[in-house]
Amino acid sequence: GYSGEYRIPYKSKVIVANGCGTAGIASKFREILLKNGFVVYAPINEKYWTYEESIVLSLDGNMNVARDVAKSLNIKHCFMYKKDNSYEAVKVIVGKDYKEILNKNHKKIEKLVIQI
Helix, strand or coil: CCCCCCCCCCCEEEEECCCCCCCCCCCHHHHHHCCCCCCCCCCECCCCCCCCCCCCECCCCCHHHHHHHHHHCCCCCCCCECCCCCCEEEEEECCCHHHHHHHHHHHHHHHHHHHH
């Protein structure tokens, strides 16, 4: 349905990495970001699957885009991790708290549908 809200598309590129080892979880987070107007590369696996909590990293120094990504996913941890020569502006690392985050996103979607 239409929420009555117009979103300006983001030009900054985002990468989503699986940091917990659950198959397909980075793809689910990628879908949410795509629906929110972000340009998102194909998901990848993080080197280590030991992330207890999901995080958003600003790779290009622009914390505004990183905060927008974190807000759209309901991720509370957002940090600057400036990386020279990075093609991506923002990196999302999905942690073991993904069920809680997906549940929050599901409730947000239900609330929008009820309001319409």
